[in-house]
Amino acid sequence: MYENLATGFALFASLNNVFAIMGGMLCGVIVGAIPGMTGTMAVALALPFTFYMNPITGILLLVGIYKGAIYGGSISAILIKTPGTPAASCTVLDGYPLAQKGQAGKALHMALYASCVADFISNLSLIFFAGFIASFALRFGPPEFFTLICFSLTIIAGVSGASLLRGVISGCIGLLLATIGLDLIYGTGRFSFGSADLMAGLNFIPVLIGLFALPEMINAAAKGFEARAEVSSLGDQGVSWPEFRRCIKTIIRGSFIGVVLGAIPGIGGAPAAFMSYSEAKRTSKFSDNFGKGEIEGVAASESGNNGCCGATMIPLLALGVPGDVITAVILGAFMIHGLTPGPLLFQQNITIIYAIFMGTMLSSFMMFIMGKLSIKVFAKIADIPKGLLFPIVLVLCFYGAFAVNNSMFDVLIMVILGFLGFFMLRFGLPAAPFLIAFILGPMFEDNLRRSLLISKGSTNIFFRSPICWFFIALTAISMILIFRRNAGKKSKAAQ
Amino acid sequence: MSQPRPLLEAFTMNPAKKDLVLGIILVLTFSLVFLVVIPAAVVVPGGIKISATAPDYWPKLISAAIALLGLAVLAQGIIGIKQNPTPPPGKEAAGNGENKNSGFFKTATAIIGLLAYYWLVIPLGIVAASMLALPGFAVIYGERRVKVLVPLALLLPMALYFFFTRVANIPMPLGIFE
Numbered sequence: 001m002y003e004n005l006a007t008g009f010a011l012f013a014s015l016n017n018v019f020a021i022m023g024g025m026l027c028g029v030i031v032g033a034i035p036g037m038t039g040t041m042a043v044a045l046a047l048p049f050t051f052y053m054n055p056i057t058g059i060l061l062l063v064g065i066y067k068g069a070i071y072g073g074s075i076s077a078i079l080i081k082t083p084g085t086p087a088a089s090c091t092v093l094d095g096y097p098l099a100q101k102g103q104a105g106k107a108l109h110m111a112l113y114a115s116c117v118a119d120f121i122s123n124l125s126l127i128f129f130a131g132f133i134a135s136f137a138l139r140f141g142p143p144e145f146f147t148l149i150c151f152s153l154t155i156i157a158g159v160s161g162a163s164l165l166r167g168v169i170s171g172c173i174g175l176l177l178a179t180i181g182l183d184l185i186y187g188t189g190r191f192s193f194g195s196a197d198l199m200a201g202l203n204f205i206p207v208l209i210g211l212f213a214l215p216e217m218i219n220a221a222a223k224g225f226e227a228r229a230e231v232s233s234l235g236d237q238g239v240s241w242p243e244f245r246r247c248i249k250t251i252i253r254g255s256f257i258g259v260v261l262g263a264i265p266g267i268g269g270a271p272a273a274f275m276s277y278s279e280a281k282r283t284s285k286f287s288d289n290f291g292k293g294e295i296e297g298v299a300a301s302e303s304g305n306n307g308c309c310g311a312t313m314i315p316l317l318a319l320g321v322p323g324d325v326i327t328a329v330i331l332g333a334f335m336i337h338g339l340t341p342g343p344l345l346f347q348q349n350i351t352i353i354y355a356i357f358m359g360t361m362l363s364s365f366m367m368f369i370m371g372k373l374s375i376k377v378f379a380k381i382a383d384i385p386k387g388l389l390f391p392i393v394l395v396l397c398f399y400g401a402f403a404v405n406n407s408m409f410d411v412l413i414m415v416i417l418g419f420l421g422f423f424m425l426r427f428g429l430p431a432a433p434f435l436i437a438f439i440l441g442p443m444f445e446d447n448l449r450r451s452l453l454i455s456k457g458s459t460n461i462f463f464r465s466p467i468c469w470f471f472i473a474l475t476a477i478s479m480i481l482i483f484r485r486n487a488g489k490k491s492k493a494a495q
Numbered sequence: 496m497s498q499p500r501p502l503l504e505a506f507t508m509n510p511a512k513k514d515l516v517l518g519i520i521l522v523l524t525f526s527l528v529f530l531v532v533i534p535a536a537v538v539v540p541g542g543i544k545i546s547a548t549a550p551d552y553w554p555k556l557i558s559a560a561i562a563l564l565g566l567a568v569l570a571q572g573i574i575g576i577k578q579n580p581t582p583p584p585g586k587e588a589a590g591n592g593e594n595k596n597s598g599f600f601k602t603a604t605a606i607i608g609l610l611a612y613y614w615l616v617i618p619l620g621i622v623a624a625s626m627l628a629l630p631g632f633a634v635i636y637g638e639r640r641v642k643v644l645v646p647l648a649l650l651l652p653m654a655l656y657f658f659f660t661r662v663a664n665i666p667m668p669l670g671i672f673e
Contacts, residue, residue: 037663045664165571169521169564176528176557183550188538190550214609221605221635222598387638392651394632395625398612399655403665408617415613419606427517449548457545 008354011056017355020053020061021363025370028068029075033378035082035209035393036400039069043329047336055337056352060359062333066326067119067309067363070269071371074111074302079104079381080393082213086204087269087305089435090277092212093159094290094297101293105237105379110295111302112371113244118255118303120364122310125259127357130318133263137315140264142450143461147471148264149444152271152436154478158278159432161291164486170429174437175444177202184446185453197409206401206414207438213397214418215425217390239295247299250280254300258307263314265323269305270439274432276304282481310360317341317353511575518569525562529555604635620670625652 024046031042042065050058073088078095091111098107125133140148153171160167180191181201192198254276261272280300281290290297312323313330320342322328334341339349346353381389401414421431455461462468508516537551546552608631615624629648638644659665 041663165564165567169561169568172557172561172564176554176561179554179557183538185548186540186543186550188540188550189536190538190554191532191536193536217632218602218605218609222602385638387636388633388643388647390636391629391632391638392647394612395629395651396655398616398625398628399621399659399667402616402621402667403659403663406666408613408668411613411616415609418609422606427513429517445553448553452545452548457547 004350005354007351009358011351012355012358014057016054016057017060017359018362020057021064021359021366022370024061024064024066025068025363025366026374028065028070029072029370029374030068031065032069032072032084032088033075033374034400035076035084035213035397036205036403038085038205039066040325040329041403042069043326047329047333050333051336055334055339056355056359058337059330059333059356060363062330063313063356063360064363064366066330067306067367068370070306070309071112071115071119071302071367072374073305074115074298075108075374075378078107078111078298079378080213080389081216082393082397083208085269086208086435086439087273087308088301089208089212089270090159090273090301090304090432091298093277093301093432094292094294095301097291097293098295098298103237103293105375106239106243106295107298108375108379109237109239110243110247110298112368112375113239114247114251114254114299114302115306115371116364116368117251118258118306119309119367120361121252121255122259122262122307123357123360123364124310125263126310126313126317126360130314133259133311133314133318137263137265138319139465139467142447142454143464144467144471145264145266145443146447146451147462147468147475148267149440149447151471151475151478152275152440153444154475154482155271155274155278156433156436157478157482158281159274159291159430159436161430163428164482166427166429167433170424170431171433171437173429174434175441177207178438178441179445184442185449197407202413202438203404203410204439205404206410207417208435209397209401210414210417211421211431211435213393214414215421215431217394218418218422219425220386220390243295247296250276250284250296250300251303253279254303255307258304258309259311262308262311262323265315265321266443268324268439269308271436272308273301273304274436276300276307313360317345317356318343320345511572511579514568514572514575516572518565518567518572521565522562522569525558525565528558529562533558601635605632608632608635616668616670618670620668620672622652622656622667622669623671625655 027046028039028042031037032039043062046062046065050061053061069085070087073083073085074091074095075084077083077088077091078099081092081096083089083092095107095111098104156167156171157164160170178201180198182188182192182199183190189199254272257276257279258269258272261267261275262269277290277297277300280296281287284290284294284296286294286296308323312327315321315323316327316331320331320340322331331341339345339352384392397414398411401411402408404410423429424431424434451461452459463472533551533554537554539549539551543549608628612624612628615627619627626648629651630644633644656667656669659667
């Protein structure tokens with residue numbers, strides 16, 4: 001084993017690999033920060049460049065881009081309320097209010113620290129627990145996924161703000177819009193009205209941009225700005241040690257939530273971020289500040305979504321099953337270089353695995369360095385007066401929405417969702433539950449229907465395994481706590 | 496001197512009125528979706544034995560749920576109005592009627608501007624449309640510095656075009672510049 005470790009270190013220890021991680025991380029942060037550009041796009045664009053590289057260098061470049069993009073999404077989420085990636089949409093909830101209070105630097109730094117810690121924990125989980133977590137993830141079938149997503153949907157209560165009723169309505173609207181497209185089981189059209197564009201369903205990037213960025217801009221037109229109003233610059237704002245210490249528990253919990261959810265193929269960073277946020281809000285002493293600019297909220301969401309990064313590699317490396325779209329592209333990179341991820345990779349190419357592990361550990365430190373650099377650069381955005389910033393962001397949103405599929409249809413969806421988001425804003429319907437339901441809805445429905453098809457209509461299938469019982473119990477406990485908290489709020493208001 | 500009456504009450508509705516309006520909109524819209532849109536727009540193949548697996552089952556369930564929740568919001572609004580027949584105005588009501596009207600017009604202008612921007616991309620291309628949209632929206636937001644707006648309106652769309660086409664390899668419609 002020590003010989004393999006030494007060989008792995010020798011394979012990893014080259015300047016090319018270090019530069020690959022550094023360059024990948026920097027590209028990823030920039031791409032992640034641009035609304036409409038995703039980590040998936042960046043990884044797919046970089047893939048052909050890895051053909052002529054050493055396998056380890058190529059794979060570490062792609063991993064660097066992936067992790068950089070996940071962190072980079074938080075920058076635009078905090079500064080301009082336009083999450084660069086779906087996983088960063090939860091960061092908007094407290095990151096943007098902090099920026100509005102002139103504490104953008106604090107939010108950006110906390111996002112960086114939480115991301116680095118969560119990424120580090122995720123990498124350790126990948127290295128030490130890959131086998132165990134992979135075998136746990138393999139036990140998930142449709143009923144287990146369904147019960148997991150049932151529990152995940154209770155997150156909606158945590159992000160509903162003042163009115164649970166409005167939060168549930170918003171979530172239901174998200175569930176309904178997620179049904180647009182081809183039915184995955186029967187292949188028939190749903191709300192497609194014969195349009196090929198609608199048959200593909202609504203892409204979540206234009207939905208994301210339309211729902212978060214455009215309503216703010218439309219609403220701002222009514223309020224107006226002083227065109228040359230001074231925006232609070234970041235100055236030397238950072239996170240103090242007492243503030244970081246206060247959030248450590250949240251960061252570690254969020255990291256493990258990210259690890260568990262990231263290891264399950266198909267779940268992704270956004271549900272992990274929202275679940276971490278919801279748990280943080282439930283247990284925090286400052287839960288009333290969540291949604292109004294609470295630094296712990298930023299820590300929770302970023303640790304949840306970065307906790308997934310290393311963990312999505314677990315099913316990829318251990319089983320050859322990609323955890324999400326990005327790892328599917330990375331799977332392609334492995335195969336291009338003649339490597340087949342899975343149990344055999346650990347037997348036949350263990351030195352390459354060790355080299356990749358070392359590279360992923362280094363990536364957490366690189367994220368810290370690149371993040372610090374990027375904060376200095378992107379922070380200038382906070383100095384731009386809103387009268388100029390909003391039109392600039394609007395133009396960027398149009399370019400970004402078009403770039404998703406080279407289609408004006410996505411731009412139209414963004415504009416329509418912008419109007420819907422404005423209506424929701426005016427009538428107090430929160431956007432976050434809509435987004436969670438939009439992301440989780442298809443998985444919820446598909447796994448429900450698959451389970452019923454397997455069991456020929458019997459609902460006993462949802463009680464078939466300890467995993468199902470575990471998530472059913474968690475859902476029940478969560479709902480009891482939600483109703484108790486709601487009842488407590490109503491009786492306080494009545495007094 | 497009497498204050499000008501606001502044109503759109505959504506800018507000044509108190510919470511109970513908002514609940515009433517929202518409830519009505521939700522109940523009507525999603526009843527229509529349940530009864531008319533789903534049967535017309537969701538294709539259900541024949542011979543489905545388990546109704547819960549039919550393509551229209553889930554959309555119907557959700558739209559029915561939203562309509563029912565809309566009833567709850569409507570009820571909340573009616574109770575709120577009955578308890579407070581002359582309630583305090585909503586938070587947007589701060590300020591006089593003229594401000595509220597100008598806010599409504601600016602919002603309407605922003606909405607029309609968004610639609611115009613979208614429609615202009617097809618004939619003019621994304622660069623030219625953005626060169627018009629950027630200063631247009633900046634003026635809506637109160638920016639008047641021509642020395643800042645003109646260079647920004649010319650340079651930013653071009654810079655974004657070059658980034659997406661040359662760096663990211665994503666073609667963008669050039670329209671009149673082709």
